[in-house]
Amino acid sequence: MWKNICALLLAFVLFACEEQADLSNSQAYAKDGVSFTMPGNWKVTDDTAEEGFRYISIESSGDAVVGVSVFYNSVRIELEDYVDLIIENFNAELPVGSRNRGEVFEFTPDNRENIIKAIRNQFAITLASVEVPHTSDFYEMMANSDSVVIFTQVSDEDKDLVQQGFDQLINSLEVE
Numbered sequence: 001m002w003k004n005i006c007a008l009l010l011a012f013v014l015f016a017c018e019e020q021a022d023l024s025n026s027q028a029y030a031k032d033g034v035s036f037t038m039p040g041n042w043k044v045t046d047d048t049a050e051e052g053f054r055y056i057s058i059e060s061s062g063d064a065v066v067g068v069s070v071f072y073n074s075v076r077i078e079l080e081d082y083v084d085l086i087i088e089n090f091n092a093e094l095p096v097g098s099r100n101r102g103e104v105f106e107f108t109p110d111n112r113e114n115i116i117k118a119i120r121n122q123f124a125i126t127l128a129s130v131e132v133p134h135t136s137d138f139y140e141m142m143a144n145s146d147s148v149v150i151f152t153q154v155s156d157e158d159k160d161l162v163q164q165g166f167d168q169l170i171n172s173l174e175v176e
Contacts, residue, residue, distance in 0.1 A: 018062030018158035021165030033176035039165040064154035076147040097127035143175035
């Protein structure tokens, strides 16, 4: 599972160009008790459920990605452990180039009352001596007895194009 998540992230980081999040044509997603609103030019590319766990992958039209992990029935992973798993598995899946660990620190997100904890990972991917700075944000939320982790990732140069889309999705997420 982690290998698939990281391989998907890697493909988008290395090969895509970003567009402005299309908030004027937002679209709703609802399936099996999870719902959210996302920009019109984004799409859900994977929605996988295993016993006690569900992962939804959302891609922008460029290289930004959002992952929603739902841990059901009081199953919970510490946010720091989740961040470490993503970093470690991302590095293991890089076919070329390298990804540094970067800085990992807790931060306070703006206007997100439903967030329990947030961690930011600022790092760089280097390919053929070109270093591309990236930011991944990880948000821990509770929904009833379920634990939810949302992570967003985009190159720093494209962050302004997609941040409102990230906000829209995070603020609209509901888990029944």
